[in-house]
Amino acid sequence: MTEMTTATGAGWLSRDDMDAARERLPILYVDVLPVRVDVHGTVTAVGLLLRAGEDGQIKRALVSGRVLYHERIRAALLRHIEKDLGPLALPRIPPAPQPFTIAEYFPTPGVTPFHDSRQHAVSLAYVVPVEGDSAPQQDALELAWLSPLEARDPAVLAELMNGQSTLVLQALSHLGV
Amino acid sequence: MTEMTTATGAGWLSRDDMDAARERLPILYVDVLPVRVDVHGTVTAVGLLLRAGEDGQIKRALVSGRVLYHERIRAALLRHIEKDLGPLALPRIPPAPQPFTIAEYFPTPGVTPFHDSRQHAVSLAYVVPVEGDSAPQQDALELAWLSPLEARDPAVLAELMNGQSTLVLQALSHLGV
Amino acid sequence: MTEMTTATGAGWLSRDDMDAARERLPILYVDVLPVRVDVHGTVTAVGLLLRAGEDGQIKRALVSGRVLYHERIRAALLRHIEKDLGPLALPRIPPAPQPFTIAEYFPTPGVTPFHDSRQHAVSLAYVVPVEGDSAPQQDALELAWLSPLEARDPAVLAELMNGQSTLVLQALSHLGV
Amino acid sequence: MTEMTTATGAGWLSRDDMDAARERLPILYVDVLPVRVDVHGTVTAVGLLLRAGEDGQIKRALVSGRVLYHERIRAALLRHIEKDLGPLALPRIPPAPQPFTIAEYFPTPGVTPFHDSRQHAVSLAYVVPVEGDSAPQQDALELAWLSPLEARDPAVLAELMNGQSTLVLQALSHLGV
Secondary structure, X not given: OOOOOOOOOOOOOOHHHHXXXXXXXXXXXXXXXXXXXXXXXXEEEEEEEEEEXXXXXXXEEOEEEEOOOOOOHHHHHHHHHHHHHOOOOOEOXXXXXXXXXXXXXXXXXXXXXXXXXXXXXXXXXXXXXXXXOOOOOOOOEEEEEEOHHHHOOHHHHOOEXXXXXXXXXXXXXXXXX | OOOOOOOOOOOOOOHHHHHHHHOOOOEEEEEEEEEEEOOOOOEEEEEEEEEEOOXXXXXXXXXXXXXXXXXXXXXXXXXXXXXXXOOOOOEOOOOOOOOOEEEEEEOOOOOOOXXXXXXXXXXXXXXXXXXXXXXXXXXOEEEEEEOHHHHOOHHHHOOEOOOHHHHHHHHHHHHOO | OOOOOOOOOOOOOOHHHHHHXXXXXXXXXXXXXXXXXXXXXXXXXXXXXXXXXXXXXXXXXXXXXXXXXXXXXXXXXXXXXXXXHOOOOOEOOOOOOOOOEEEEEEOOOOOOOEEOOOOOEEEEEEEEEEOOOOOOOOOOEEEEEEXXXXXXXXXXXXXXXXXXXHHHHHHXXXXXX | OOOOOXXXXXXXXXXXXXXXXXXXXXXXXXXXXXXXXXXXXXXXXXXXXXXXXXXXXXXXXOEEEEOOOOOOHHHHHHHHHHHHHOOOOOEOOOOOOOOOEEEEEEOOOOOOOEEOOOOOEEEEEEEEEEOOOOOOOOOOEEEEEEOHHHHOOHHHHOOEOOOHHHHHHHHHHHHOO
């Protein structure tokens, strides 16, 4: 649920206004698990973002971000995937809007498996096949491709923040792998 | 997408603040098609809200409303169903959070089939079986139970506002009726 | 629900045995609506098979066929798409096994919207994006790409057999178009 | 995937014919995870069948069984739930036919997580809320209600046969618990 860019301008929010809204309204997000698939659609790898935390520890995350005012869900999915994987990722945005689940991130820990200290975020979760090359665009950010088995490794899951390990497991269950 | 009550207090929004947020952020909603089912789960009737508009014309609507700050989706579903159908409706909120579709209401007509002049609303859409009696709680508001065939009648669909006729047809398709 | 090839050999069925099974067991099928999508995943066209019937009338159909013994659903999807669209279609089989609906074809008309005089078939229905070129492989069989609007035309829907017009409408509803 | 009763008569199969079909065709099944829910639809308990195996070991299973010729999926769900939980279980069969996943049981171990030495079975998997009392009808068969946390216990999962531990975990993931 990291958001590194802040859009400004007509219809968008200043940092102060966004902070105020975050104390008052659920904020709409999308979460994406990028996957590599073979010709049968079988998932061969799942992509997790990777960065070094300030304390030197490795943190992992899903592709994730806010839906903007007057932005289609599809456009938000494409924008956040390109932001994190670069313009050559060639994501295959699903043709149907039905997410595989909804993740509710609460500022209070324990209400759901998901937690975000900054806000109440409600996230539509999708699996998105990616066919091209990923070239992460942000400093200190990489994308690691793991086999479904590797992604279930407790050591890997422990590096996911905000309860996103639950969302990775939900995605893998949905995929049947 | 009618919202007749305005919550105030800690963490909630004044009317002015809500109006400001509506110009800047997508607002999270739930839409519900209440249904009657038989012992096999087959839908025997669908419920549409009915009210007389100011111009004397009949308007129909789904059960619909905003998700509040720090409110679970499940709690919002129950709250809006009880608001519109009364406390004896006995809704069976679905155990899984996956909605059957997402409806994106844009303030600009034509972007999607859904339109809301006040705001950009993104709505999680569910079908909810109702087992009890409905006793609409709001002035000039009734719930009409229609057979699936009656609900597809163009004259009925034409009385739905904001593109909700599309959502009713999507729900009926999802139900296989 | 046309099946033009009959596999024989170990573990498969002779025509007589298959005819016997069809009178005794529900037969497992897959139904596929091939679609063209843009970079946002929005459906720009849907593919319907087209053939001239013996009476000279045009008949339309979904890509459809039986799941064989010891065959994965994914493999059946790929096989039937390649059978009807050719080897250069480049279908993107969905990574998750959840179908958007189940179509129950009964030999008795009127039990469900779906009918198959030969058998009781239960079909898992999927939408499959296709990125390559289609070159139908069977005699007198073509694939026509229609806009979502054209596909809803009553004249087009009337050319679909066995109640598949209902399945096309269900797919379009699921896609939100 | 236990089937204790064998229907005979018009349109159904003798034991010999069924054995022959099982070597030639995928057989259509339904799998059901019965759940208890509260007023918000939150799952408070999941039901697993329990029996003593011939070796004295405890075996657990989902409610599961074959779909018969000319039987609706809904009717098969109700029949198998009543067979295993008794006539007072009051199941709430889901109004939509979309299963949460498809489980492919192969006679060859390792093709998928699911295995059935007798046959290739393809199962439509559903979560079904149950509101009444369960009174298992078969000898040596009980229904145990477990909290979602208890159901994830490796010792419990190890008592599930044929890979159904995977299906229980998939159901719990789908439910968001």
